[in-house]
Amino acid sequence: MSIGNRWIRLVVLLAALALVAAACSSDDSEPESTEGTETTAGETGSTEAAASGDIEEITWGIPILPDTLFVPYDFSTGGGTVMALAQEGLLAFDDDLALTNGVAESWEQKDPTTYTYTLREGVTFQDGTPVTVEDVVASLEFHLNPDNLSFMEFFYFAVDTIEATGDREVTVTLFEPDVTWQYTPAHMAGFIMPQSQLEGDLETLGSPENLPIGTGPYQVVEFVPRDRVVLERYDGYWGENGPAKRIVIREIEDDQTRLLAMRDGDIDGSFEIPLTEIDQWQALEGVDVVTTPSLGLVLLTLDYFTHPFGDIHVRKAIAHSLDQEGLVSAVLNGAGEGGTVENPPDIWAPVMSGDDARAFYATLPQYEFDMEKAAAELALSSEPDGFEFTVTVPGGAELMVSPLLSLAQNLETIGITMNVQEVDGATWQDTYFGHGEDLGMQTMQYAADYADPVTYPFLFLHSSGAVPGGFNASNYVNERVDELIITAVSESDPAAREAALTEMHEIAREEVATIPVYYFDTGMAIRNDLKLDGYNAFYFNIPWAIRGFGQK
Amino acid sequence: MSDEGVGRFVGRRLLGAVPILIVITFAVFALIHLAPGTPERALLGTRPSSPETLAAIRERWNLDEPFLVQYVLWLKAVVVGDLGRSIQTNQDVTTVIGQRIGLTIYLGLYSLFIALVLGIPLGMWAAIRRGSKTDRAVVGVSVLGVSAPAFAVGLLLLYVFGVVLDLFPIFGGGEGFLDRGLHLTLPAVALALALLALIVKITRASVIDELDQDYVTFARARGLPRRRVMGRYVLRNALIPVVTAAGLMLVGLLGGAVLVEATFGLKGLGSLLAESVQGRDVPVVQGVVLITAVFVIVVNLGLDVLYTVIDPRIRLGRVES
Numbered sequence: 001m002s003i004g005n006r007w008i009r010l011v012v013l014l015a016a017l018a019l020v021a022a023a024c025s026s027d028d029s030e031p032e033s034t035e036g037t038e039t040t041a042g043e044t045g046s047t048e049a050a051a052s053g054d055i056e057e058i059t060w061g062i063p064i065l066p067d068t069l070f071v072p073y074d075f076s077t078g079g080g081t082v083m084a085l086a087q088e089g090l091l092a093f094d095d096d097l098a099l100t101n102g103v104a105e106s107w108e109q110k111d112p113t114t115y116t117y118t119l120r121e122g123v124t125f126q127d128g129t130p131v132t133v134e135d136v137v138a139s140l141e142f143h144l145n146p147d148n149l150s151f152m153e154f155f156y157f158a159v160d161t162i163e164a165t166g167d168r169e170v171t172v173t174l175f176e177p178d179v180t181w182q183y184t185p186a187h188m189a190g191f192i193m194p195q196s197q198l199e200g201d202l203e204t205l206g207s208p209e210n211l212p213i214g215t216g217p218y219q220v221v222e223f224v225p226r227d228r229v230v231l232e233r234y235d236g237y238w239g240e241n242g243p244a245k246r247i248v249i250r251e252i253e254d255d256q257t258r259l260l261a262m263r264d265g266d267i268d269g270s271f272e273i274p275l276t277e278i279d280q281w282q283a284l285e286g287v288d289v290v291t292t293p294s295l296g297l298v299l300l301t302l303d304y305f306t307h308p309f310g311d312i313h314v315r316k317a318i319a320h321s322l323d324q325e326g327l328v329s330a331v332l333n334g335a336g337e338g339g340t341v342e343n344p345p346d347i348w349a350p351v352m353s354g355d356d357a358r359a360f361y362a363t364l365p366q367y368e369f370d371m372e373k374a375a376a377e378l379a380l381s382s383e384p385d386g387f388e389f390t391v392t393v394p395g396g397a398e399l400m401v402s403p404l405l406s407l408a409q410n411l412e413t414i415g416i417t418m419n420v421q422e423v424d425g426a427t428w429q430d431t432y433f434g435h436g437e438d439l440g441m442q443t444m445q446y447a448a449d450y451a452d453p454v455t456y457p458f459l460f461l462h463s464s465g466a467v468p469g470g471f472n473a474s475n476y477v478n479e480r481v482d483e484l485i486i487t488a489v490s491e492s493d494p495a496a497r498e499a500a501l502t503e504m505h506e507i508a509r510e511e512v513a514t515i516p517v518y519y520f521d522t523g524m525a526i527r528n529d530l531k532l533d534g535y536n537a538f539y540f541n542i543p544w545a546i547r548g549f550g551q552k
Numbered sequence: 553m554s555d556e557g558v559g560r561f562v563g564r565r566l567l568g569a570v571p572i573l574i575v576i577t578f579a580v581f582a583l584i585h586l587a588p589g590t591p592e593r594a595l596l597g598t599r600p601s602s603p604e605t606l607a608a609i610r611e612r613w614n615l616d617e618p619f620l621v622q623y624v625l626w627l628k629a630v631v632v633g634d635l636g637r638s639i640q641t642n643q644d645v646t647t648v649i650g651q652r653i654g655l656t657i658y659l660g661l662y663s664l665f666i667a668l669v670l671g672i673p674l675g676m677w678a679a680i681r682r683g684s685k686t687d688r689a690v691v692g693v694s695v696l697g698v699s700a701p702a703f704a705v706g707l708l709l710l711y712v713f714g715v716v717l718d719l720f721p722i723f724g725g726g727e728g729f730l731d732r733g734l735h736l737t738l739p740a741v742a743l744a745l746a747l748l749a750l751i752v753k754i755t756r757a758s759v760i761d762e763l764d765q766d767y768v769t770f771a772r773a774r775g776l777p778r779r780r781v782m783g784r785y786v787l788r789n790a791l792i793p794v795v796t797a798a799g800l801m802l803v804g805l806l807g808g809a810v811l812v813e814a815t816f817g818l819k820g821l822g823s824l825l826a827e828s829v830q831g832r833d834v835p836v837v838q839g840v841v842l843i844t845a846v847f848v849i850v851v852n853l854g855l856d857v858l859y860t861v862i863d864p865r866i867r868l869g870r871v872e873s
Binding site for chain 1 (some may be wrong): 587588589590593594596597598599600601602603604605606608609612640641642643651707710711714715718721722723724725814815816817819830831832
């Protein structure tokens with residue numbers, strides 16, 4: 001072999017390496033903008049306040065950003081945290097989670113199945129075009145059309161027609177009275193987009209090449225999926241705008257890394273602080289940590305058709321074996337409350353106050369943590385010597401796994417062997433929603449989309465949910481409970497709803513339909529020279545950067 | 553042994569790779585279908601949905617077709633260069649992989665580079681001082697590096713160099729060649745430490761073998777300077793096992809350093825594969841497996857060609873019996 005031949009091979013190899021190096025340094029979809037706050041060491045995100053109280057730029061770090069900014073195809077808290085700044089619906093949730101006006105200046109429920117909304121004057125999209133009734137109708141109807149495969153279609157299950165009934169009026173009619181409809185226009189499922197975007201290329205809508213616009217106070221100007229979003233203040237917003245001119249939202253999936261980023265000043269704030277590590281965040285200097293009830297809960301279901309869970313004494317024995325106080329303290333670090341019924345206290349807001357709800361809960365059977373009572377109940381059951389069973393839970397979901405591990409330890413002492421099996425998310429979903437035989441014990445963590453006390457009972461206790469794809473993994477079927485839930489869905493009078501729901505909970509609690517574990521909070525960290533007064537459970541559904549946000 | 557031209561050799565090997573790729577992708581396809589859980593349910597998560605929507609999603613992605621039909625449909629598309637669309641994000645699989653592969657290759661090559669630049673000299677040093685305390689210290693320290701899990705080391709580096717000393721950014725992959733280098737230094741070091749022991753030990757063993765050879769004794773006796781003997785002769789001859797190990801490591805690194813990516817918030821192929829398996833995103837899983845398999849084949853091929861450059865005695869081609 002000649003020397004020349006060898007050198008040729010070497011040159012070819014080096015050329016290949018050079019090509020690889022070139023390929024590595026650029027990715028197709030990375031745009032050329034510079035990173036705002038990350039470049040200089042020690043910089044904490046330029047927040048020099050101009051004379052007007054303006055903030056140049058803030059950087060927020062959250063666990064997950066979506067792959068698409070088109071909300072109907074994403075529907076996640078990460079997506080909402082971004083898009084609720086850029087988009088809004090006819091209505092909105094105010095600081096107390098109650099309904100308030102948004103793009104609509106007023107609304108009326110003309111009869112139990114008819115709602116009319118009157119559009120505000122002077123509302124424009126971020127491209128300057130005025131909002132018309134056609135845009136509103138197109139945005140809401142999008143979810144009605146099954147071909148669109150909207151993830152939020154279930155918010156519209158009760159809707160019959162959506163029509164423009166005037167040049168500033170939209171009318172929605174339902175098949176039957178459904179009091180939960182009223183919240184949809186305030187929720188992400190009711191965000192308004194230009195008809196032109198919705199009728200354009202849906203394949204690319206939400207991608208960096210085709211960013212959705214809205215009527216909100218900020219406009220998305222840059223998007224790198226699962227990496228960052230940049231928003232700029234829209235000065236044509238109809239309402240009072242926020243102090244930040246530019247908002248950068250970064251994805252930082254790892255909780256420890258996010259903590260370090262907060263400590264280091266790379267981010268000015270973060271949502272969804274891991275409750276299990278909240279003490280580490282609270283220990284950070286220069287950082288405030290704020291928690292608020294999330295209106296979410298974790299509960300256990302026990303399938304009546306899987307032996308021996310159909311036995312009321314077995315159900316009570318298990319209920320008495322759950323150390324709720326210990327779990328709230330150890331797992332949630334105090335950021336939450338032990339569960340009594342399938343509704344957190346503050347979700348009763350449209351019907352009664354959180355404290356009134358707690359007073360009601362105190363009148364119900366408590367099934368307090370007491371292993372002697374648990375043993376006594378078991379002795380009365382069909383399996384007095386104990387039994388064995390397995391429960392699957394999505395691995396890594398700490399708020400679901402820890403209660404099960406704790407419960408298993410306690411049950412062992414009375415002769416019940418509970419095997420906790422961590423599986424991957426899709427496998428667990430397959431089991432829960434597959435709703436097969438031997439459903440046994442299941443666990444579910446659910447978060448509310450709006451504050452109304454009928455949603456969780458409808459999902460977990462109504463007989464319509466005791467099917468594949470449904471949430472009623474207890475297979476709980478009680479005619480009276482069904483009746484009362486439907487009453488609470490169709491009645492708008494708060495007193496009538498309160499009567500129906502309280503009676504319903506009394507029955508279900510007596511029968512231990514499910515075992516609520518706890519109601520957990522959600523937490524935010526924010527630089528302590530900033531404030532966000534409007535932070536609440538629906539931070540991902542409100543334009544948080546204009547809700548009492550700014551320098552202290 | 554006949555000396556095949558490079559072109560023919562490469563061509564023959566690439567052709568032989570095709571059946572391998574089909575077997576691999578079919579096996580992965582079968583495994584993901586055997587696993588419980590479905591793409592449409594994973595897509596919707598724990599949100600209420602109607603049976604109609606689930607059915608519509610299944611129809612859209614041909615999930616109701618017979619298993620073999622689905623695979624053949626995928627294969628037919630791949631042959632014309634279409635890797636399909638991601639079920640979870642609706643983006644082209646080619647785009648999704650393209651967004652991530654640059655970072656993974658950069659990180660893999662960077663860690664390998666660090667491991668080689670540190671490991672080869674250390675291995676040589678240990679070999680020269682064979683049996684001494686230096687030797688034991690070098691091997692001991694490098695084994696320490698491989699024992700500590702890469703993500704734990706990564707977190708430690710992140711804290712010391714990213715937070716306390718503020719020399720490096722804490723998360724993200726950076727943009728542009730140099731900025732990316734800055735962002736990937738800590739993760740690359742974390743990964744390199746895990747590889748270091750192997751490089752050191754292989755280099756050490758191989759150099760020890762060479763040092764025992766007659767020609768080395770002869771060259772030294774003739775008065776050739778030590779450095780020239782080591783660098784030009786010993787090292788060159790000792791390199792073959794090291795190159796082999798490096799090639800295999802590169803392949804392993806590209807499989808995705810999932811935990812390191814998670815710690816540093818890097819969007820590479822590792823995290824992509826993990827996410828798509830969890831989401832039962834079949835097109836993306838197939839795409840990543842295919843690209844990775846192609847890469848393994850190409851790297852091995854490259855190694856074989858590289859041998860002939862390093863050692864002129866080695867020729868490409870078949871052995872004639």
